[in-house]
Amino acid sequence: MTSQLEVPLAMAEMLLQHEIEKFVNLEALLIDDRRFEEWLDLFSDDVHYWMPTRTVRYEREIHREHSRPDEAAHFDENKRGLEERVARIRSGMAWAEDPPSRTRHLFTNVMVEAGGEPDEYQVRNNFLLYRGRLQREVDIFVGVREDVVRRSPEAEHGWLIARRTVTLDQSVLLAKNLSIFF
Amino acid sequence: MHPDISSLVDTRNGTLDPRIFVDEEIYKLELKNVFARSWLFLAHDSQLAKPGEYITTFMGEDPVIVARQKDGSVAAFMNQCRHRGMRLCRADLGKTKNFSCTYHGWTYDLGGRLVNVPSEDDAYRNGIDKAEWGAIKVTQLATYKGFIFGNWDPTAPPLTEYLGDFTWYFDAFVDRCEGGLEVIGGSHKWVFPANWKFAAEQFCSDMYHVPISHASAALALAPDDMEADAEIFPLDGTLGRQFTSPWGHGTGFFTESGDVLGLIVGREPGEWFQGGNPEVVDRLGTHRALNMRGMHATIFPNFSFLPGINTMRVWHPKGPNEMEVWAWTVVDSSAPPEVRERLRIGNLRTFSAGGMLEQDDGENWSEIQQVLRGHVARQTPLNAQMGLGLDWDDDPNFPGRVNRVYCETAARGFYGRWAQMLSGASWDELAVTPPLESVRQS
Ligand code: FES
Ligand SMILES: [Fe+2]
Numbered sequence: 001m002t003s004q005l006e007v008p009l010a011m012a013e014m015l016l017q018h019e020i021e022k023f024v025n026l027e028a029l030l031i032d033d034r035r036f037e038e039w040l041d042l043f044s045d046d047v048h049y050w051m052p053t054r055t056v057r058y059e060r061e062i063h064r065e066h067s068r069p070d071e072a073a074h075f076d077e078n079k080r081g082l083e084e085r086v087a088r089i090r091s092g093m094a095w096a097e098d099p100p101s102r103t104r105h106l107f108t109n110v111m112v113e114a115g116g117e118p119d120e121y122q123v124r125n126n127f128l129l130y131r132g133r134l135q136r137e138v139d140i141f142v143g144v145r146e147d148v149v150r151r152s153p154e155a156e157h158g159w160l161i162a163r164r165t166v167t168l169d170q171s172v173l174l175a176k177n178l179s180i181f182f
Numbered sequence: 183m184h185p186d187i188s189s190l191v192d193t194r195n196g197t198l199d200p201r202i203f204v205d206e207e208i209y210k211l212e213l214k215n216v217f218a219r220s221w222l223f224l225a226h227d228s229q230l231a232k233p234g235e236y237i238t239t240f241m242g243e244d245p246v247i248v249a250r251q252k253d254g255s256v257a258a259f260m261n262q263c264r265h266r267g268m269r270l271c272r273a274d275l276g277k278t279k280n281f282s283c284t285y286h287g288w289t290y291d292l293g294g295r296l297v298n299v300p301s302e303d304d305a306y307r308n309g310i311d312k313a314e315w316g317a318i319k320v321t322q323l324a325t326y327k328g329f330i331f332g333n334w335d336p337t338a339p340p341l342t343e344y345l346g347d348f349t350w351y352f353d354a355f356v357d358r359c360e361g362g363l364e365v366i367g368g369s370h371k372w373v374f375p376a377n378w379k380f381a382a383e384q385f386c387s388d389m390y391h392v393p394i395s396h397a398s399a400a401l402a403l404a405p406d407d408m409e410a411d412a413e414i415f416p417l418d419g420t421l422g423r424q425f426t427s428p429w430g431h432g433t434g435f436f437t438e439s440g441d442v443l444g445l446i447v448g449r450e451p452g453e454w455f456q457g458g459n460p461e462v463v464d465r466l467g468t469h470r471a472l473n474m475r476g477m478h479a480t481i482f483p484n485f486s487f488l489p490g491i492n493t494m495r496v497w498h499p500k501g502p503n504e505m506e507v508w509a510w511t512v513v514d515s516s517a518p519p520e521v522r523e524r525l526r527i528g529n530l531r532t533f534s535a536g537g538m539l540e541q542d543d544g545e546n547w548s549e550i551q552q553v554l555r556g557h558v559a560r561q562t563p564l565n566a567q568m569g570l571g572l573d574w575d576d577d578p579n580f581p582g583r584v585n586r587v588y589c590e591t592a593a594r595g596f597y598g599r600w601a602q603m604l605s606g607a608s609w610d611e612l613a614v615t616p617p618l619e620s621v622r623q624s
Contacts (some may be wrong), residue, residue, distance in 0.1 A: 055273075055274040055275060057274070061273070071366060072369055072510070072511065072526070074530065076530055088401070088538050091398040091401050094398035096541035096544065172506060176548055178535045179541045
C-alpha cells in the first residue's frame with residue numbers, strides 16, 4: 001500500500017510527466033507542420049543543439065564511439081545557427097528542401113529526471129523520424145534525444161529547451177543529407 | 183558489351199556520353215583501369231599518430247587497412263584474410279598489436295605479415311609457408327607532406343611525378359606553415375545516390391554552379407554586416423583562374439574577391455588563411471598566399487578539398503549509382519584554437535551531410551542520376567564546352583594550363599584522362615599523350 005504521504009508525490013510526478021510529454025508532442029507537431037519559426041521559439045537563447053558523429057569501434061574502444069565536443073558533428077548549433085538553417089529553408093532557393101521533406105516525428109519512451117538547476121529537467125526520448133521527399137525518396141532515422149528543458153513561465157508554452165544531444169543509430173548516414181530537424 | 187571507350191569523352195568538342203555515369207561494364211572497367219592504377223588518398227599522418235594506430239578505408243571498392251608501425255613508418259594492405267577471404271578488421275579505426283581473423287584465427291602483424299596460424303603443427307602438419315600468405319600489400323605507398331597515398335599498379339609513376347604540375351597548387355593548401363596540416367578528430371560519412379564522378383568533377387572544375395546551387399546558403403550564412411554579393415563572390419570570370427593538369431587534376435579560385443571564406447566559415451579562419459600571415463607569404467609567395475581565394479580542387483581521381491574552408495574528402499565509388507563521401511576538416515597545426523573551432527563549426531554547417539551548401543550539391547547529383555535511368559537520357563550527350571579552345575599556358579602568375587575561373591577546361595582534363603586510363607593506355611603512353619589538345623597559340 002502506498003502511504004498517504006506518497007500519493008501527492010506520485011501525483012506531482014505524473015503531472016510533470018504529462019506536462020513534458022505534451023511539450024514533446026507539441027514540438028513534433030511544429031516541425032512536421034513546418035512551423036519552424038514557432039519551433040525556434042521553443043529553444044532558450046543559450047541553447048546548445050548537438051548531434052555528434054559515430055564511428056565503428058570494437059568493444060574495448062567503444063567508449064570512443066561518439067565524437068567528442070571538439071570533433072566532427074552533424075549538428076553543433078547555438079540559437080543563431082538554428083535560425084540560419086530556418087532562414088535558408090525559407091529562402092525559396094534551398095533546393096534540397098524545395099520541394100520540402102515530408103517528416104513525421106514519433107517520440108516515445110519519454111523519461112523525466114530532475115536537472116542540475118531547480119527549474120530544469122533532463123528529458124530523454126527515443127525517436128523514429130520518417131522522411132519522404134519528392135516522388136519516392138524515403139529515409140528513416142532512429143535515435144535518442146537527451147534534452148535539458150527549463151520551466152519558463154514567460155515562454156508561450158511554459159517550457160524552453162536549453163540543451164539537446166541527439167544520438168543517431170547509424171554510422172555511415174544512409175541519407176543524402178540532414179536537411180531536417182531532430 | 184560496353185560502347186567504344188574513345189567515343190565516351192570528346193574533349194575536342196566538349197561532350198560527355200552519359201553512359202559513363204551509369205553503365206555497369208564501364209564501372210567494372212573503371213575499378214580495374216582507373217582505381218587500381220591511380221594514386222589514391224588513404225590517410226593523413228595525423229590520423230595515425232602513434233604506433234599501433236590504424237584506420238580502415240577503401241581503394242576503389244577494395245578494403246584496406248592503413249597502420250602506423252612500431253618504427254614510425256606506415257603500412258597498407260588488403261583488409262582481407264588470405265585463408266578464406268574474411269574481412270580482417272571491422273572497425274573504422276583504433277589501436278592494436280595485430281589483426282586476428284575472426285573466422286579461423288589467422289593472425290597478421292601491424293605490417294600485414296601472417297604471424298600465427300591456429301593448429302599450425304596439427305592441422306597443417308607445419309606445411310604452410312606463412313611468409314607466402316601475408317595480407318596483400320598495397321603495391322606502392324608514398325607520403326607527400328603528411329598525405330599518404332597508395333597505388334596498386336607497380337608500373338605507375340612515383341607520386342611526385344603523378345602530382346606533377348598540380349604540386350604548386352597543392353602546396354597552397356598543404357605547405358602553408360611549418361608543421362603542415364592536421365585533421366580534426368571525427369569524420370563525416372554519408373551516401374549520395376549518384377556516380378562519384380559528378381562530385382569529383384565538380385570540385386575539380388565547377389565554380390559556375392555556386393551562385394545558383396548555393397544561393398540559399400549564401401543568404402542564410404552572411405553575417406548581419408555582410409552582403410553576399412558580387413563583391414564577395416565575383417561573377418566576373420576574369421577575376422579568377424581555373425587550372426587543368428595533364429594528369430587529370432584540377433582547381434579553380436578567385437584572384438580577387440571579398441571575404442568569401444569569412445562568409446562561408448567565419449571571419450577568423452578567413453583572416454588566418456589569407457590575411458597576409460608573413461610565414462605563409464614567405465613560403466608560398468604573394469600570389470599563392472593572397473590571390474587564390476575560395477579555391478576548389480580535385481586530385482585525380484577522387485580526392486577533393488577546399489583550401490581555406492578546409493574540408494577534404496574522398497568520394498568512394500559504390501557501384502555506378504552510388505558514392506560514399508568521407509569528409510574531414512583540416513587545420514594548419516599552428517593555427518590558434520579559435521580558428522580551429524570556427525573551422526570545425528563552419529564545416530559542419532556547410533560541407534557535411536547537414537551542411538547547408540553540400541545538401542544542395544547532393545540534390546543535383548542524385549537527380550541527374552535518376553534522370554539517367556531513361557533510354558533517351560542515356561543517348562543524349564552532355565555539354566562540357568565552357569571556355570573550349572580558350573586556355574592559355576603563359577599566365578604570368580599561375581603556372582600550367584589555365585583559363586578563366588568560370589570554365590570547364592579542368593572537367594575536360596579530368597574526363598579526358600579518365601577515358602585514357604579506362605581504355606587501358608600504358609603509363610608510357612599516358613606520359614606523352616595529354617588528355618587535351620595543345621593550347622592554341624594566339
Ligand atoms: S578466413 Fe581468416 S582464418 Fe579462415
Ligand atoms: Fe557545391
